[in-house]
Amino acid sequence: MTTPGTEELSRAELAELGFKHFVDVRVTIRRILTTMERPQRTAFAAAVAKRLLRADAQLPVADIRPYVARWRPVLDDV
Secondary structure, three states, X not given: OOOOOHHHHHHHXXXXXXXXXXXXXXXXXXXXXHHOOHHHHHHHHHHHHHHHHHHXXXXXXXXXXXXXXXXXXXXXXX
């Protein structure tokens, strides 16, 4: 639970740094995605997944999560 006013303070501090609060980003992305056609949303999701899988692939082998290897062929098909 946050203290009243903390969220507004965080937003103000982030704004000063040129960043956005994660809730504001989620709302904006959701609004953008609802205006996209299905193929555009698929491409967006594939790009996000590719970035996440690429980040996982950079980890030491022992730390790579098992789903990375399973999902790579699926992502390549998309």
